[in-house]
Amino acid sequence: MNEAVIETQGLTKRYGDLTAVDDLNLRLQAGEVFGLLGPNGSGKTTTILMILGLTEPTAGTARVLGYDPLRHPLQVKRRVGYLPDSVGFYDELTARENLRYTARLNGIDRAEADRLIEQVMERMGLRDVVDRPVGTFSRGMRQRLGLGELLMKRAQIAILDEPTIGLDPEAAHEFLGMIRGLKADGITVLLSSHLLHQVQAVCDRVGLFRKGKMVLEGTFEALSERVLGGSYRINVEARRDGLERLLAAVPGVVRVTPVRGGRYLLEASRDCRSEVARRVVGEGGELLELTFERVSLDDVYARYFQEARGEA
Amino acid sequence: MKREGSPWTGLWAVVLKEYADHLSSVRMRILEGLILVVAVATVYAAAQSLRQTVGEDPFIYLKLLTTSQDPLPSFVAFMGFLIPLTGIALAFDAVNGEYNRRTMSRLLAQPIYRDAVLMGKFVAGLLTMATTLLGLWLLVTGLGILRLGVIPEAREVGRGLFFLLATLAYGGVWMALAMLFSVTYRQPATSAMATLAVWLFFAVFWEIVVRLLSNVAALVVMRGGTENELALVQVQLFLSRLSPNTLYSETVLALLNPDVRALGPVLITQLEGAVRGTMLPLWQSLVLAWPQFTALIAAVILLFAYAYILFQRQEVRA
Known part of the structure; x- marks a missing residue:
């Protein structure tokens, strides 16, 4: 083959x-x-x-x-x-x-x-x-x-x-x-x-x-x-700011982007929802939402050409 | 760099497909209908006027083709008009039509060379024209037998067949030109108009151009005298023969009229000892028409070769 x-x-x-x-x-x-x-x-x-x-x-x-x-x-x-x-x-x-x-x-x-x-x-x-x-x-x-x-x-x-x-x-x-x-x-x-x-x-x-x-x-x-750092995306809403470092330390998480008012977007190389939940709750955070999606080729494509344009 | 395999792989597949397309196309049916009507009308009229003199003319079947009866021109004159149209109709969308139907890339992705595509289309066009002409000629002869009651002789049949060949070559010139334009222009309407323009130019304007040019030449030479006069006529004839229409009409003149002995100016001294009213044998008429006939074929080959080169170098992408 x-x-x-x-x-x-x-x-x-x-x-x-x-x-x-x-x-x-x-x-x-x-x-x-x-x-x-x-x-x-x-x-x-x-x-x-x-x-x-x-x-x-x-x-x-x-x-x-x-x-x-x-x-x-x-x-x-x-x-x-x-x-x-x-x-x-x-x-x-x-x-x-x-x-x-x-x-x-x-x-x-x-x-x-x-x-x-x-x-x-x-x-x-x-x-x-x-x-x-x-x-x-x-x-x-x-x-x-x-x-x-x-x-x-x-x-x-x-x-x-x-x-x-x-x-x-x-x-x-x-x-x-x-x-x-x-x-x-x-x-x-x-x-x-x-x-x-x-x-x-x-x-x-x-x-x-x-x-x-x-x-x-x-x-x-x-x-x-290569382009996104991972093929999973996790949305976290914890109604508390300043969780970036905590979330970034979760094994498997590649990038953390704070969205606004206690919302975070995580990019991860594997499904690490349970670990995220455990840590947020362990810090005394109020976990309101935890959603998960696999990225699509559209995201890869859009991100790649976005970055390519940025470089040019 | 050498390519493997024969350039003619798949040639017959293309020829058969295109031939079938031509025979069933509306375009060809209209033209064939037109030609049929013209043939029947002119030959009927010619037979009508020839019936009085049936016994006297040894080449009555050739007269059938060349006699005109007011208001109808002769069959041959009509053919000089309709055959170019047929040639153009057969080829003006040969190549650009494939692009427009988006079949070209699919066709070329099959295990054949481009050579087979263009050659196949050309051969199919010639075959279609040959089929039409042969049918037409048989019809005319049959009509002649019915109306005149005389069986055609071998020498008439021979001359008739050479006439068909010359007509095929003449049609081939216009077909090759139409095919060339179908390679260079992307729109079939453009290539059709371009070919028709060239045809009109030769059919109507070329004689005028020739006359103008020879008038200019006469002014330049100025002096009179037989020799200069003759030289002027030669120049005029040469220019006129650059047109395929002249080449065709001279070929036909020599082939269908056994009493024609020269296609250019003849001096009275050259006629010394000639027996008036005698007919040339077929092979002598052939010799007479040979330069014109080969020139027609050369024009077909040159035009086709040029189209071939352009097509080979063309990018498949629109």
Whole structure:
């Protein structure tokens, strides 16, 4: 499980003066779901195009399943499925005809293609509409058709660019479930998005992009540890000021921020509510409220970019 | 750096898909309907006037294509007008259409090279045009048999087939140009208008430009004399032949009229010993039209190659 299926070294792309991707070192292991995270224009799509060999890097190399996308683009594209953001199909053709065309481009023979199409359309929940023109499809259906296309060509790696953008919450939720299904099939997934809670819901690891650089990378827990110091937040209301030092001394607490009038916000690397309660009460404090929440990727993201702006 | 695999991987998949698209598209049906009406009308009218002289003309089936009957122009004249339109209609949104439907990146992410996409679209366009032309020609011949009651001879069929080839090359020029503009412009409407503008320029204004230029040349030369006169005519002819329309009409003139012996100025001394009224054999007519014919094909190749280079270097991202 530890072999790298996608590996880039010093990957760089410049358009004139603009550096879209800057010295990117990325490593994806087989079977994981990796989230490329960042604001629009931070270089996510350019990175994807370079991995597919659709754009030539200015410097650096990429390797996909051991192949160089520049020298062996056919080998790479045979094994990698790509779902572009707002994927398009030929509207006047039916879903089946669209997939048949892809199958023929992939060298899958007709009988095999028809069998596969039945199978993946069933799985994507599109079996009833397979003979309808794609022009009548909703956005969510097109996305599922795109995912079906990846399954049909038996891609080992799925690259999904902003797959849930513009979907209604229910369709997005359903689609995320399908992405988890890809993982269950052993397909490595590279997912780009700026919708953080969705990335958090499906990704094993994330990489945070900013101005073409991957500024942070790791599991969600590791990221929140690094940026926020911990992935738990505890709200304490004790109706007494001056408890900072006491609270900061609780094992596991990383940072204490007094809010106002006896309220404190604790960031902690683990759940230490009972210890907090014991100490507050032990000091004679009046513990009125003790709430607990896990931080989300939104917090990590917001804090990171806040700090980055502060530094700039 | 060498790429692995053939650039033609998937070519036939693209060709078949595009060919099927063309044959079922509304655009092509409208044009084909138009061409059909024109063909039937002109050929019917021509047959009407030829019925009196059936026995006298050895190339009656070629006359069927070139005879005009007021107020209708001849079939060939109409083709010179409709074939460029067909070529443009087949290709003006070939590349930018894929971008606009957002299918380009998905298409290029399949295990094929870009070569196959552009080449496949071009071959499919040519195939569509060839199918239309062949059907049309068979229809015209059939109509001729019905109206004239004469079976076409092999030499007429031969000339007819070369006429089809020349027409295909002429249509190919406009198709390649439309495809080039579909690579350079992101909006299909822009590329269609640009190609139509070039076509109109050659169809209407080029002759005027040529006349103006040769008038200027005459002023510069000033002196009279046969030699200068001849040189002026040569210059005028050369300029005129820069237009694909001239190349096509000269090719067709030579192929469909066996009694045409020269496409440029002929001096009276050159006609010495010529037997008037004799017809050239097919291969001699071919030799006569060869420079024009190859020039048309060269124009197709050049335009397509330029479109090809631009497309290869284009960024996939909009």
